[in-house]
Amino acid sequence: MGKATLDPSKWVDRYADYLYNYTIAKVNDQILAEDLVQETFLAGLKSASGFKGDASERTWLISILKRKIIDHYRRSNSRKGKAEVKINFTQDGQQEGDWLEERVADAGRINIEEEMQNEELGIAIEECIAKLPEKQARVFRMKTIEGIETEDICKELNITPSNLWVIIHRARTALMSCLEKNWF
């Protein structure tokens, strides 16, 4: 197998949504996820000369993103530490709920397992979408994830409705067999 090469001009179209959903599953914040994806692409551009081509472009970008996510948690953990100290010094320490943890609502605990499973499912689906041919992935995303009307997709991509349904059929069939292998 030949060495993988980088094509940064296609990164956004090919990987932005994949990286975005991966990040949302990890940080649970859409704006932060957008920022981390942006940082990942820019860091990728900076270190492009170090890309050896042993892994695929996507795997390489994901490894950069993972480091960005870890950095984010390191930063926010150190900020949280500071906040705890600050609260202890400013309050008298006698009232209930002085600790930062006690102030945070615990609403998600019951559904946490289900939520985690859905996040893993989201990543599994994204992995499968990433394996589709570019056009199939694009049409599937527009129709299924963005919920764009058939007519509008056809106009934007300059295809007929029958073309669209053939593409959707191929994409869905490929996704079904991919998920059968990787999820069930």
Add this chain to the structure above:
Amino acid sequence: MLISCTQALEICNKAQYDEAGSWQIFKLKLHHVYCRNCKAHAGKNGKLTELCSKADLKCMDHQKKEKLKEEIEKKITTDR
């Protein structure tokens, strides 16, 4: 009233996006009575729809994407 497997598959896909009419759905169900393959496919197709909605997948904001593309292009051209 009887439809081919190709037509059945198209209606089945349209149904996943609520774009199949009730008459089409009727013809699809009738097709499933005598075509096991299409019936099995429809079951899996419905499951895929269910999984996609459960996963609640999102797309990055279009404007943000366009900005990012411009930024990347700019950096590529300045690096050349």
